[in-house]
Amino acid sequence: MKLTISTWLQNLGIACSIASFFTLFFRITDFAWVTKSVYYIPVFFVVLFLLGLVIAEDVRKAFKKMFWYDKRKEQRPIWQVGIGFIFFLAQIGIVMVFSEGLTHLKLGGMPLVFVVAFMNAFILTVIYEEIFFRKERAKTSVNNSK
Structure with missing residues (x-):
């Protein structure tokens, strides 16, 4: 199975989101003891992050099937939304787990x-x-000019 840097970054974001939100969920329940930290890093987060890396590829493929990504004539808009959502969730999850004090500030x-x-x-x-979509854009413009 060939993983490109783009796919690898997407999988990292998905794994980070999974680990962050499950850690946060356990932290606010009666099972908060599961989220004990070593050097301010929850051990549960690390375990879930590693498990998340194992399933991230399948999660990404499931979402592609769910939104009919391969059947779309123009894949770029859904691709942008997906990448943006991964970045957004990963950032929110990291702040919620590692810097909970920042969540109280309001605008x-x-x-x-x-x-x-x-x-x-x-x-x-x-x-x-x-960085990553430029190559695909160049391929389609070359194919269209032929």
Whole structure:
């Protein structure tokens, strides 16, 4: 199975989101003892992150099937939304697990962490597209000119 850097980064983001949200879920329940930390890093997070890396590829493929990614004539919009969503969720999850104090800051009633994560996800999606989608754009323009 060939994994490109693009796929690898997507899988890292998915694994990070999975681990973060499950760690957060256990932290706010009666099972908070599961999320004990070593050097401020929850052991449960590390275990779930490693398990998340194992299943991230399958999760990514399941979402592609669910949204009929391969059947779409123009795949770029759904690709951008997917990448942006991965970046957004990973940032929110990391802040919730590692810097919970930042979640109390508000901007007009909305938690500031959501605003910053949304802006970062937008910028990261544009940068990501310029790095990884440029090759696919060049291939389609070459094929169209023939």
